[in-house]
Amino acid sequence: MSVLAAVVTGAGIAISAPTGAAAAATAELKLAASEDTYTSSSRKSASFGDEDKLAIGTLAKDVKVSYLKFVVPAGTSVTGARLKLTPIGDVTGKVSVSRVLSNAWTEKLTSAAAPALGLTVASASGTDVSFDLGAEITGPGTYSLAVKSSSTSVVTRFRSSESAAGAPVLTVATTKAEPPVVVPPVVVPPVVVPPVVVPTKPTQPSKDCQTDAMLVPSCGVLWGGAAGGFTDTPRDEALKTWENTTGRTATVFHQYHKGDEPFPTKMEIAMTRDAAKPRVLLLNWKIAYGSTWAKVAKGEQDKRIDAFVARVKATYPEKFFLVLNHEPENDVIAKAGSGWEAKDFAAMYRHTILRLRSKGLTNAINVMAYMGNEKWMSQSWWKDLYPGDDVVDWMGLDSYVSAEKGYYHEGLFADLLDRKGKTGPGFYEWTTTKHASKPLMVAEWGVYHRIGKPADKAPAYASVRPELSKRPQIKAIVHFDTEHDDEGDRDISITSTKTGLAAFKKLATDPIFNVKLNLK
Numbered sequence: 001m002s003v004l005a006a007v008v009t010g011a012g013i014a015i016s017a018p019t020g021a022a023a024a025a026t027a028e029l030k031l032a033a034s035e036d037t038y039t040s041s042s043r044k045s046a047s048f049g050d051e052d053k054l055a056i057g058t059l060a061k062d063v064k065v066s067y068l069k070f071v072v073p074a075g076t077s078v079t080g081a082r083l084k085l086t087p088i089g090d091v092t093g094k095v096s097v098s099r100v101l102s103n104a105w106t107e108k109l110t111s112a113a114a115p116a117l118g119l120t121v122a123s124a125s126g127t128d129v130s131f132d133l134g135a136e137i138t139g140p141g142t143y144s145l146a147v148k149s150s151s152t153s154v155v156t157r158f159r160s161s162e163s164a165a166g167a168p169v170l171t172v173a174t175t176k177a178e179p180p181v182v183v184p185p186v187v188v189p190p191v192v193v194p195p196v197v198v199p200t201k202p203t204q205p206s207k208d209c210q211t212d213a214m215l216v217p218s219c220g221v222l223w224g225g226a227a228g229g230f231t232d233t234p235r236d237e238a239l240k241t242w243e244n245t246t247g248r249t250a251t252v253f254h255q256y257h258k259g260d261e262p263f264p265t266k267m268e269i270a271m272t273r274d275a276a277k278p279r280v281l282l283l284n285w286k287i288a289y290g291s292t293w294a295k296v297a298k299g300e301q302d303k304r305i306d307a308f309v310a311r312v313k314a315t316y317p318e319k320f321f322l323v324l325n326h327e328p329e330n331d332v333i334a335k336a337g338s339g340w341e342a343k344d345f346a347a348m349y350r351h352t353i354l355r356l357r358s359k360g361l362t363n364a365i366n367v368m369a370y371m372g373n374e375k376w377m378s379q380s381w382w383k384d385l386y387p388g389d390d391v392v393d394w395m396g397l398d399s400y401v402s403a404e405k406g407y408y409h410e411g412l413f414a415d416l417l418d419r420k421g422k423t424g425p426g427f428y429e430w431t432t433t434k435h436a437s438k439p440l441m442v443a444e445w446g447v448y449h450r451i452g453k454p455a456d457k458a459p460a461y462a463s464v465r466p467e468l469s470k471r472p473q474i475k476a477i478v479h480f481d482t483e484h485d486d487e488g489d490r491d492i493s494i495t496s497t498k499t500g501l502a503a504f505k506k507l508a509t510d511p512i513f514n515v516k517l518n519l520k
Contacts, residue, residue, distance in 0.1 A: 049107025086166030093151030100144035141470035224252025224478030259289035292339030369396030377421030457500030
């Protein structure tokens, strides 16, 4: 069922993209699925990519799910998107569309190898099976979607790309007509799609975009910040200044603690109870401070853990993110008996989370935050750090790029996501394949240059939004802002150059970050 077509249409007739003054007018880009198929739970090794139909629903305990993949061409300025399916016969039950958390599938897909699904992004009932995906498809990139039915006794079928007419079509509204895409000939009958009218609307998430019980946005991406690092400026004052500079509230407020420090602090609580500027806490805790990971895992810091539980239960009922010893790679001592081996970290993490739960702490959302540096990803012990899916709610990444040409880790936003060890894969690919059910938070990110060697950070900042469109597993990004890092030689601030600041402020205005917090 593999057909990729992209043509700009008017009055239902395929035409070439307009030129001159007409090119600025609103246009529609109709895209056929590059891949579409369905799976059957009772036929785990069977693939249906060559069939002229898609199937969804349940019959005799056989669950059928359909999968579609669309490629929005580079350079497309998306202002809306609508998916249209053509039913074969009646439509039974509610039909829903969910994100697919990986694009690494083909039409040979089987239910045994089906990728993990994310949140439901649209639904419809009745014979007009059309879905508004304007909040999900916001720019160029590859988008994988799963279609399901609520019916438990009937299977609903739709035309596939192999069908002579009525194939699935994604209609993308764009304010800038794109050059016509030359489609290579295919060995299937031509797809004739009736015109679909899609109203033009702003590129932004739905007004209902909000966090769920695990603080995962139903659409969009959480925007966060940590400011004033390695300075004496109070962190609330630093963040408020950063927010005023950027023009957007940091929905995620990142803070750091260690050992027996009492937290959440009064300041942190006050920052997250500001009705005018709602925020959620992201708390890093080095619980083994003054001890070792191995000793924590053996229960020698249970008193510390229990005191934290008692304090939170007494003062802070809101949901919050909790990171245990962020960037553990940098603290590993790969020596037997050191108490700081990678396996000791995993044991410490498991013991702490299970202890928190046993004591009735229910509002902590756990984040496993990696350093994501190729040096550590190449170590034989790196794989031993992961404590297990049952105690991890979110995956996290702390990673930076340089704006200086030829300097260490020069690059764009994609480079900090895709770093890999000697054998690969890159961090984002590893996360989305090995832990596909977990949302990803870029818990620290930024662009730096050496102090006294200012370089334009604008290209790196401008690269963020396109990457978010292509990487649906990223649900939060949290910028770390400081004029000098812990070694005192790198400037990670957004204000180091005028062009960089302008680019960052433009990024901050993007509606993809309009997410409503539900912390209760």
